[in-house]
Amino acid sequence: MPVKDSDADDQGSAKPVEAAAPRAKRRRSQPLKVANQIPQSRRKEIEKALEDASPTPKKWSRKDGPKYHRFLRKRISPGTVRQIEFDLLDVDIGESWPIPITVIHGARPGPVVTVLGALHGNELVGPLALTYLCGPNLLGEDEAIDPAAMAGTLRIIPVVNLPGYRRQSRYMVDGRDLNRSFPGKPDSNTTSRVAHRLWNKVIKGSDHVIDLHTAAVGRTNMPQIRANLAHRASNRIARAFGIEAILDNEGPKGSLRKLANDSGIGAITYEGGGSNEADPESVQVAIYGVLNVLRSLKILPGYPSRPRFRILASGSVWIRSDQGGLLDVLTPAGSFVEEGETVATVTDPERPGESYDVLTPTRGLLISTATHPFVNAGTPIGHLLPVTRGVKTLRKRLDPEGCLVTSGSDGDPPWREDEDVEDISVIGEWSGGSPDAEWGHNEEGATDDEAGEADPNWT
Ligand SMILES: [Zn+2]
Structure with a gap:
């Protein structure tokens, strides 16, 4: 938790201070923790935004x-x-x-x-x-x-x-x-x-x-x-x-x-x-x-x-197919993959027996995968958060298949304080400006999962 909850009537009685000294502003919430591996410029923005707790309305x-x-x-x-x-x-x-x-x-x-x-x-x-x-x-x-x-x-x-x-x-x-x-x-x-x-x-x-x-x-x-x-x-x-x-x-x-x-x-x-x-x-x-x-x-x-x-x-890496054909994804969304790991294979019905592997460019957490089997060279087939720190911690929450067990999907986790939650930062940028920009269009889909183009045929 970034903010300790504070009730309106939680002020307590401040001890009298020396008359001449300006009264220090009482801090009503704990300072927020901003992971120190986030890019410094972004970290400063976040810290600045979190500095002043507004009082309870x-x-x-x-x-x-x-x-x-x-x-x-x-x-x-x-x-x-x-x-x-x-x-x-x-x-x-x-x-x-x-x-x-x-x-x-x-x-x-x-x-x-x-x-x-x-x-x-x-x-x-x-x-x-x-x-x-x-x-x-x-x-x-x-x-x-x-x-x-x-x-x-x-x-x-x-x-x-x-x-x-x-x-x-x-x-x-x-x-x-x-x-x-x-x-x-x-x-x-x-x-x-x-x-x-x-x-x-x-x-x-x-x-x-x-x-x-x-x-x-x-x-x-x-x-x-x-x-x-x-x-x-x-x-x-x-x-x-x-x-x-x-x-x-x-x-x-x-x-x-x-x-x-x-x-x-x-x-x-x-x-x-x-x-x-x-x-x-x-x-x-x-x-x-x-x-x-x-x-x-x-x-x-x-x-x-x-x-x-x-x-x-604050950014991600894309995994793309270098061949065209039909895609078979081997590592589902949520998988933690190693650099060079095969995440999918591509085959072509016109060329039976030939198969190409799609490899991850870097180690990380696969947050999204393609489900549509038709691919061309360059089609994104996976979206990866390149995790470099906290890998040991992350591994503890992987299932036998190497998939992250999201908190809440396997019953309530044990009680822990916010200070006990480890922040793992992933540095980078969103290619194309938003997390989904690289997916491109298909007939039904849209660029962004959050907000797509008005008409798939409208470019
Ligand atoms: Zn949506």
Whole structure:
């Protein structure tokens, strides 16, 4: 945990100091740890952003007693759960695409957290995780999230891009990518209108946003967080999520994460699994992570779980095929691979018996692999975090096949303090400017898992 949680009434009584001396500012939170192997320029940016802890907002003060949560012209009483329908489009006739939003308003005041799934309609890990999160047996038999025990407000939107979800497509009906259309305009194209309404009516009033995604068509991701670590509130929840891989970068232009950050809202993107599939491990890790964030923000009672280590990555390395043909990936996403290890083979049906190995250029953690078998020379088939430090620690969490067992996928890890979490830095840059830029286009997929181009044929 980067920040020791501090309650508004946690001031204590400062000892009197000598009259002449200026009163030292009381440090209400522990200094944040920034891994010292992160490139120095980036480290300075992150440290600067984390320097001044802003005080707990007055609106979370518990002195004035419970308050209503005003949302979409509704007044939600403290300690209650409400399900509200929100129209993606504001129309009198025709399709308005109402989507369900569950609001769990705690008995005591606290931060407002919005959790979203399926901004990309065919990414189903978010919808599944959030349906469980709203469900009656989340924390045990007949044990749902209890608003009476909560301090703060949770808004859960399992499926945002409903029209895309119904068509099993990443995009909105006009072929545009909703997660590249923020903040949107009220009088522009359909996707832009939806983005504008979502942002202004639903997201804007949040203190934190957790956006759940999977890889785009043609590839798969091991569970990972993407966050701008130089954004204080985002840094905090990125670590609080409690998993190993954190990719430090600003969100793509037009993405919800970027707009939220620019507006002072803490925002992270979770990526796990692939689109059009329901990878149970990625679903489990998503639920685990959301609960960790809620516990860490003290919205839910209990202690957040923490991983044995975190990889804070500022860049990556790509593994490409040098031949064309059909791909067979041997090391799944999540594998820790050695330099020169064979990660895939390429064969050509017209040349039976001939096979080419694809080797890793360097040692590291494979965070994403291609699932689409057609490759040309130069096609990226794997995305690697080149881990050079902390390898011994990392190895302790590998399964017999050499795959990282993500925290939360194998039950709750033992309790540990944040100081006991080892930070492992990966230095580099994101080729093409963002973690997914090198994937390129295929018919269904998109450049970025977080935000792709509007139309795959549009270049
Ligand atoms: Zn996505």
